[in-house]
Amino acid sequence: MKRFLMLPLMLLTFILLSACSPANEQTPATDTSGQQENHEGDEENIPDIPTTGNNGQYLILFCSRTNNTERLAQQIQSQLDCDILEVQPAQPYEEDYNAMLNRAQEELAAILQGNYPPISTSMDNFDKYDFIFVGYPIWYGSMATPMQTFLHEHASKLAGKHIALFATSGSSGISTSVNEAAKLCPESEILSSTLLLTSSQLSEMDSRVTSWLEQLNIQTANNNNMEKNQIRLAANGKSFTATLVENSSTEALKARLSQGNINIQMNDYGDMEKVGSLGFSLPRNDQQTTTGPGDLILYQGNSFVIYYDTNSWNFTRLGKIDGVSTREQVLDLLDGKGEVTVTLSLK
Numbered sequence: 516m517k518r519f520l521m522l523p524l525m526l527l528t529f530i531l532l533s534a535c536s537p538a539n540e541q542t543p544a545t546d547t548s549g550q551q552e553n554h555e556g557d558e559e560n561i562p563d564i565p566t567t568g569n570n571g572q573y574l575i576l577f578c579s580r581t582n583n584t585e586r587l588a589q590q591i592q593s594q595l596d597c598d599i600l601e602v603q604p605a606q607p608y609e610e611d612y613n614a615m616l617n618r619a620q621e622e623l624a625a626i627l628q629g630n631y632p633p634i635s636t637s638m639d640n641f642d643k644y645d646f647i648f649v650g651y652p653i654w655y656g657s658m659a660t661p662m663q664t665f666l667h668e669h670a671s672k673l674a675g676k677h678i679a680l681f682a683t684s685g686s687s688g689i690s691t692s693v694n695e696a697a698k699l700c701p702e703s704e705i706l707s708s709t710l711l712l713t714s715s716q717l718s719e720m721d722s723r724v725t726s727w728l729e730q731l732n733i734q735t736a737n738n739n740n741m742e743k744n745q746i747r748l749a750a751n752g753k754s755f756t757a758t759l760v761e762n763s764s765t766e767a768l769k770a771r772l773s774q775g776n777i778n779i780q781m782n783d784y785g786d787m788e789k790v791g792s793l794g795f796s797l798p799r800n801d802q803q804t805t806t807g808p809g810d811l812i813l814y815q816g817n818s819f820v821i822y823y824d825t826n827s828w829n830f831t832r833l834g835k836i837d838g839v840s841t842r843e844q845v846l847d848l849l850d851g852k853g854e855v856t857v858t859l860s861l862k
């Protein structure tokens with residue numbers, strides 16, 4: 516089909532879909548139950564505090580006008596038992612659907628000119644989070660405007676963080692909004708695995724979230740599977756774990772570890788990492804990667820690197836030390852700066 520016919524047809528499809536689902540539009544806008552009513556002091560720029568779960572290593576940010584994305588966010592939250600925060604526009608969503616369509620079009624056009632519509636949500640820092648889940652409805656093929664503003668305003672604070680995107684739509688895809696997220700947060704790692712539920716898939720929410728989190732190799736509250744992909748590291752009497760990603764490099768590393776522990780003499784480099792020779796080579800799965808504190812990296816196939824700060828390079832991701840998110844935490848585990856011998860073993 517010719518491209519110029521596809522966009523009007525796509526928009527017609529979602530308008531028809533929305534018109535056919537009055538229940539969706541009759542739902543009162545954004546039920547904030549369970550969320551903090553902390554927008555009163557916005558004029559004074561008081562940062563918001565997420566509603567906390569027991570697993571403080573993950574944060575879910577979402578915006579939602581008719582609750583579809585909110586329900587998806589809550590499903591992820593219930594499986595991870597983690598922190599969650601709703602991003603809200605400064606001016607409440609229009610209740611009238613056509614008025615909302617007009618407003619969204621105007622706001623999306625303004626964003627293209629660099630003018631972001633104001634929001635009433637802000638956060639101080641994201642230091643304690645390894646992973647940040649960012650969810651939004653698709654508007655005219657794009658990320659809904661409140662989330663675009665939030666990412667724009669917090670881009671520097673989100674540098675080095677892993678961001679997992681999820682969205683709901685009538686029928687449109689998520690890929691345009693993935694590109695938007697990458698432009699809005701150029702120094703974050705936008706994960707390639709995303710979750711999109713179109714209106715006909717909302718009923719599969721539970722199972723779709725479970726399999727997505729498995730794909731992301733994220734440990735859920737109900738699924739304490741230690742046999743996952745973990746190894747143990749020890750340095751100067753301190754012992755801690757790391758979760759490996761799944762690739763041929765980590766498979767080969769685990770095969771090596773099954774024959775015995777590996778000792779690596781590591782030194783600081785560039786005030787961002789400790790690096791040491793493995794003494795053998797592993798298969799490489801190099802790709803452009805932005806590191807954060809705790810990331811385990813394979814450099815040129817034979818050097819093992821533990822990052823305590825950010826760097827962008829073409830190398831192989833091996834995994835991440837569990838439960839750390841700051842430079843200080845990683846350096847503390849590794850006994851600060853200076854030479855250290857790190858022992859890798861299977862758990």
Ligand SMILES: Cc1cc2nc3c(=O)[nH]c(=O)nc-3n(C[C@H](O)[C@H](O)[C@H](O)COP(=O)(O)O)c2cc1C
Nearest residue numbers: 579580581582583584652654655656684685686687
């Ligand atoms: C302003 C606006 C624009 C939309 N644009 C699209 C679109 O381009 N493609 C699509 O499939 N759905 C579109 N939709 C439908 C929403 O993406 C869909 O209903 C979504 O699940 C709403 O999420 P929410 O309930 O979290 O607000 C649009 C809805 C609105 C209000």
